[in-house]
Structure formats: structure tokens, C-alpha cells
Amino acid sequence: MSPLLEELIQALRCLPGVGAKSAQRMAFHLLDRDRTAARRLAEKLIEASERIGRCTRCRTFTEAPVCALCASSSRDPQQLCVVETSADLYALEQATGYRGLYFVLHGRLSPLDGRGPREIGLDHLAQRLAEGEVRELIVATNPTVEGEATAHYLSEIARAADVGVTRIAHGVPVGGELEYIDRNTLAHAFNGRTRVG
């Protein structure tokens, strides 16, 4: 295979979920049918790498100093939802009717990997809560061990600032069948049952 083609295939493998075979398929597809799209993708990759930074308020990805969500006057500044990633933020925006604001950690507490409170912006979050506007901190970290530890830490920060804390519900997924749900989730759903009548 030509050296340049090998290099392109190797470079494509930086994309998550793309192995040797898919990368080869992508390279041939672009060269064969769509060099214009390949060039446009290259331009966007460079432009995004250089210009997209983090919102100074919520830390989500944006090319502006403050993102559109934080700049919006129609969102309720008394509610602040904490998520691990920008992808989680967009998932919540698409699925829920939430009208408050967000705070993006870009990770979770993981001391062994050198990610402490400062690395995930918790000092920044504490300052934000100290401003006194936020009334409810909605914790939406993932239900993993590290996500739970982060959630615990977030609760403490909120209590120190006298801000109410809520947590999104964990339980049986809608459309899931009890029989096929893993034991942890089922135990969590059972213990977290709510009164309906």
C-alpha cells in the first residue's frame, strides 16, 4: 500500500470506534468518491481544534467566551445541572424539557489518574455557588464508582454553600424488562422505590 495511504488510514484510527478495517474502508471511500468532503472535514477539524474552547460559565465546548445556553435569558439561573461531559449535556437537552443551566466537569474524580477536584473544575463550581443565585444543584454524573464518588463530593460542595441537591433517578430503563436487567440496577430500583398512592 502507498505510504501516504497508510498514513491516512493510521490517522483515521484516532477516531473512537474505528479499527484497521473501518479506517481502510473510510480512506478508500473518501479517495474514490468524495475528496471534496475529505477537504471540508479537514478544514473543520483544524478550525474546531483551534477555535473551540470552553465556556467560561459552564465549561461546555464553545467557540464563544460564553456558550449560547449560559448567554440565554430564557433559562432559569436558579437550577444548575452538573454533568460529566458535553455529550451528556446535549443528551439531557434533547431528552428533557429542563430550562435551567448546566455545569460540565469534563471527567469525574479519579485520583489515580491525577484527576482531582481542581482538574474537573470543582473550585470553579464552588465559586459559582458562592455567587448565591443557584438554589438547586442537580447531580447527573454517571452511576459508576467514580461517578458516585464525584456525586458525593458535589453534594458536600452544595451543602457548604447552602444549596439544595437533587440526583437524577437510577432504576429500570423505560422499555426494559425486569428479567433482563442487571442485579445492581434492579437492587437500586427496588431500594429506591417511590410512593405512588
Place this chain on the structure above:
Amino acid sequence: MSPLLEELIQALRCLPGVGAKSAQRMAFHLLDRDRTAARRLAEKLIEASERIGRCTRCRTFTEAPVCALCASSSRDPQQLCVVETSADLYALEQATGYRGLYFVLHGRLSPLDGRGPREIGLDHLAQRLAEGEVRELIVATNPTVEGEATAHYLSEIARAADVGVTRIAHGVPVGGELEYIDRNTLAHAFNGRTRVG
């Protein structure tokens, strides 16, 4: 979502097999963890789009006038294997011990899509056979309707140039179980049975 981020996600969708969800995941991954890789990918996309052309002998992708295979003195110029795509060429190179040369059509005959003999380089192939060096034309087009039509056309070109024609075998895949093989393949394998004793 920020406009530039939307544009990057949209641009990533030019890759085959990448839908809205994967494109979003790729964009976040690159921005979050690997902007250096994103820039390297961008460079390779531009370099490959601009510099990779087709080998003047076999038409495979290469940045040189003649590809490494065609330029090699250790390959047998009497055997010429015709494949539909460069991907097929590499698949054969990786799987077989074939030591002859290749000819890449970059497609197959498909008059309805405006792909006639000239578009897939058959005039070029006829010239090549007229040079008199090739003794065996190995047809390795795909066993689809259009691939079969192309194979038929290739046989005629070879016969006109008095070159022997062979076809790669089609039948039950190695490791496949008869019970689960589609009817066409099974009929083909049965009719194409070979004598073993």
C-alpha cells in the same frame, strides 16, 4: 450546540458508516482528548486528497506515477488479476500468496449509472493485453449481477487478445455451515463442484 461544533459533526458524517450519534461521539472525543490527532488527521486528509492519484499501469491508488506493486521486479507480469476496487486488491494481497500483477477497475459496468467500459478503464486494459506480456487474466470481480456482467465483458476482451481467462472460485465460505448458506451460493457451489479423487 455551538455552530462550529455542529459543522464538525456534520463534516464527520461524510465517513461511511458514521451516523449522527457516532459523529457526535467522534467530535467530543477529539476535542476533549486528542486535538493533536485531529490536526494530524486533517493534514493527512488534505495531503491524500491532493497527492494520491492512480497508478498509470494498474490504476490503484498511489501518490507515485507507478505503484510499488507494478514497479516491483519480483512480480510475475504474465498474470494479471482484475479487481473492482483497491480495497479488493489489498484483501487479495493480504490473504493469498499471489505473485502476479493487478488491474483495478474502480467500479463495475453499470450502464444505468453511466459507467461503461471506458469509465472502468477497459480500453486501458485492452491496450495492456495487446502488449502481449500477459498470459492469464484472473477475473476477481464480485459475484453480483453487475460484477458478473463485468466478468463476462472481461472474458471477451481477453479472448480477443488471445489471453487465457480464469475466475476465482465462488462457493461455500471456509468455516461456513451449509445449513446457513443462502440458496444462490449453495446452488453455485453445488454446480461448480470439482473432482477430488
